[in-house]
Amino acid sequence: MRKIVRIEDVGQTFDTKNGRLAALCGITLDIHEGECIGLVGPAGCGKSTLLNLIAGLARPSTGVILCNGRPVAGPAPERTLVFQNHALLPWLTCFDNVYLAVERVFGGREGKAGLKQRTHDALARVGLAHAETRFPHEIPAGMKQRVGLARALSMQPRILLLDDPFAALDTPVRVDLQDELLKILAATGTTVVMATHDVDEAVLLSDRVAMLTRGPGATLGGILEPGRGRPHDRLARTREAAFSEARAKLSAFLENQPLRHAA
Numbered sequence: 001m002r003k004i005v006r007i008e009d010v011g012q013t014f015d016t017k018n019g020r021l022a023a024l025c026g027i028t029l030d031i032h033e034g035e036c037i038g039l040v041g042p043a044g045c046g047k048s049t050l051l052n053l054i055a056g057l058a059r060p061s062t063g064v065i066l067c068n069g070r071p072v073a074g075p076a077p078e079r080t081l082v083f084q085n086h087a088l089l090p091w092l093t094c095f096d097n098v099y100l101a102v103e104r105v106f107g108g109r110e111g112k113a114g115l116k117q118r119t120h121d122a123l124a125r126v127g128l129a130h131a132e133t134r135f136p137h138e139i140p141a142g143m144k145q146r147v148g149l150a151r152a153l154s155m156q157p158r159i160l161l162l163d164d165p166f167a168a169l170d171t172p173v174r175v176d177l178q179d180e181l182l183k184i185l186a187a188t189g190t191t192v193v194m195a196t197h198d199v200d201e202a203v204l205l206s207d208r209v210a211m212l213t214r215g216p217g218a219t220l221g222g223i224l225e226p227g228r229g230r231p232h233d234r235l236a237r238t239r240e241a242a243f244s245e246a247r248a249k250l251s252a253f254l255e256n257q258p259l260r261h262a263a
Ligand SMILES: Nc1ncnc2c1ncn2[C@@H]1O[C@H](COP(=O)(O)OP(=O)(O)OP(=O)(O)O)[C@@H](O)[C@H]1O
Pocket: 014, 015, 016, 021, 023, 041, 042, 043, 044, 045, 046, 047, 048, 049, 050, 195, 215
């Protein structure tokens, strides 16, 4: 598989009111085209920080992140981040929330009809063709998160960065969206990096799971491979031995992270 992102010896330090905080230390990880990689670790270990660095929203204090061989120098539509709380503009309909992103990325080279078609297609892909004219306050949380996903997908990112995207949702809605994501990944081959607190979610959706140790100074504690070449089907996945094995290993890893006190 072709390497799309290389995270090379990356560290991130923050200046806080209590002094310098080394959040991440010496993270080295290759991400391959078309894979879904889960980021899992104890609370506050630096999962969002790593996603922000890949998105180009911040620069690493040490090391380098390469995307297609070039250092990540800032945000770009090829690397789109989806947040836990959808971040939709409340005064725009679902359609217009997605259209805005489509126009930003493709507006320079496509006419209105093409942009509208892209928007319809993105909303249809997440099962929201019927909700285009609704406003965010008129739809439930799961649908809002679908719109956020549609908006991200509409930009045709090479890499979709998901920051615990389903954490705020009830279990049935969450399960639905996980299924949807598996289908979308199978259909589009988009590369995904997904931070999650949920062991089952990580093992179900990821081809590989990168386990981060407890921060401060979180490092890469190991990589699990629960999903390489597995079916894009939730139930089929849960029945596999690789699922139970990876789940047990990931749970054990998290339980064995010693509590540390910030310096
Ligand atoms: N801008 C910032 N300034 C100062 N400290 C920060 C900043 N961003 C993150 N941190 C600190 O860096 C560490 C890693 O934070 P981060 O949010 O990346 O972890 P996380 O694993 O995503 O957390 P969670 O499990 O709560 O989602 C935490 O100690 C956090 O307080």
